[in-house]
Structures are given as structure tokens and as C-alpha cells.
Amino acid sequence: MKKINLAAALLPVFFAAGCATGPSAEQQAAMAADARSTAGSLIKQLGGELKKSIEANGPVEAISVCKEKAPAIAASLSKSSGFAVKRVSPKNRNPNGVPDAWEAQAQDALEKRLAAGEKPETLDTWQVVKTSSGKEFRYAKALVTQQVCLTCHGTDIPDGIKAKLAAEYPQDKATGYGPGMVRGIVSIKRPL
Numbered sequence: 416m417k418k419i420n421l422a423a424a425l426l427p428v429f430f431a432a433g434c435a436t437g438p439s440a441e442q443q444a445a446m447a448a449d450a451r452s453t454a455g456s457l458i459k460q461l462g463g464e465l466k467k468s469i470e471a472n473g474p475v476e477a478i479s480v481c482k483e484k485a486p487a488i489a490a491s492l493s494k495s496s497g498f499a500v501k502r503v504s505p506k507n508r509n510p511n512g513v514p515d516a517w518e519a520q521a522q523d524a525l526e527k528r529l530a531a532g533e534k535p536e537t538l539d540t541w542q543v544v545k546t547s548s549g550k551e552f553r554y555a556k557a558l559v560t561q562q563v564c565l566t567c568h569g570t571d572i573p574d575g576i577k578a579k580l581a582a583e584y585p586q587d588k589a590t591g592y593g594p595g596m597v598r599g600i601v602s603i604k605r606p607l
């Protein structure tokens with residue numbers, strides 16, 4: 416109920432953002448392509464680090480890859496792309512990963528598209544929105560769970576991992592997932 420009210424409250428903002436003074440359709444499409452490739456790099460780099468670490472030292476040690484490498488990769492991509500890049504989820508593990516209103520409604524919309532049969536790889540969305548400090552380009556890409564994710568985000572997490580997660584993330588909400596669910600989003604934004 417809360418979500419629906421929120422989305423309704425934001426609608427006029429989104430419509431206002433569509434007016435003629437904003438970036439052209441071509442400029443928006445170019446930014447979307449840039450954001451898509453930046454999100455792709457984050458997923459590829461983090462996936463590579465995760466795989467390497469699990470193979471070398473097992474999943475308990477790989478928790479530190481998620482803890483240290485994920486924010487580091489996001490920060491380095493933010494620097495090289497000029498976007499602000501991060502990962503968020505309504506069921507966040509890192510306390511900094513709480514979605515804002517736009518991110519929450521974007522994830523909701525992507526979940527509906529996944530449920531309607533869309534392929535995980537193409538699940539992204541973008542928009543120019545008006546904020547109190549000006550216009551912003553916003554982009555979200557869904558992170559859909561694969562088998563490997565469930566070791567640390569699933570329903571049957573091995574004890575060693577459970578213990579380390581409990582120690583490092585006492586407010587962890589990011590468990591209980593099955594395969595093919597939207598775990599969170601890569602969120603990208605840039606002021607215009």
C-alpha cells in the first residue's frame with residue numbers, strides 16, 4: 416500500500432520531467448547507453464572477482480570481496496564514467512544500500528517485467544527526473560539471482576557463512592532468496 420501511494424505521489428514529477436526543456440531524446444538515449452555499459456562493467460568485474468575468490472579460498476573468504484571490492488569497483492566506475500554508481504536493495508545487507516523512492520519504484524517495475532516473462536539480461540530502466548535541485552538522469556539495472564548468489568543470499572546458507580554474515584552485518588535483510596529473483600539493482604545517476 417505504501418509503495419503504491421509513493422508511486423502515485425511521484426507521477427507528476429516524472430511527467431514534469433518529460434517536458435521540452437530537458438535533454439533531447441538522442442542525448443537521453445546516449446546517456447542510457449553509457450549507463451548500461453557502466454552497469455555491465457560493474458556486474459562483470461564483481462562477478463569475476465567473486466568467482467576468482469570462491470575458487471581460490473571458498474565462499475566464506477569471498478564475503479570480503481563483496482564487502483571491499485563491490486564498493487571499490489563502484490567508486491572507480493563512478494570516477495571513470497562521471498555517474499554516481501551503487502548497488503541498493505529494499506532487503507539490503509549493507510546498511511548504506513537502502514533504496515530511495517525512485518530506486519524502490521524502479522526495482523518494483525523491473526520485478527513486474529521479470530514476472531511478465533522478460534529476460535533478466537534486458538531488465539533495465541531509465542528516466543530524467545526533476546528534483547528540488549534540478550534535473551537528474553536516473554538509471555536502474557536489475558540484479559537477478561543465479562545459483563552462485565544463493566550461497567550468501569539463499570534460504571539454506573552454510574553455517575560458516577551465516578556466522579560471518581551475522582558478525583559483519585548484524586542488520587542483514589538480504590537472505591531468503593531463490594533463483595531468478597531480483598536481489599537488488601545497480602543504480603546510476605547524474606545531475607543534468
Ligand code: HEC
Pocket residue numbers: 465474475477478479481482483485486502503504506507508509510512558559560561563564565566567568589598599600
Ligand atoms: C560470498 C558471498 C556472496 C555471494 C556469493 C553474493 N553476495 Fe551479494 N552481497 C554479499 C555481501 C557480503 C554484501 C554486502 C556488501 C557490502 O558491504 O557492500 C552483498 C551485497 C549485495 C548487494 C547490494 C545490496 C545489499 O544488499 O547491500 C546486491 C544487489 C547483491 N549482493 C547481489 C548479489 C547477486 C546478484 C549475487 C550473485 C551474482 C551475489 N550478490 C552473490 C555477499 C555475497
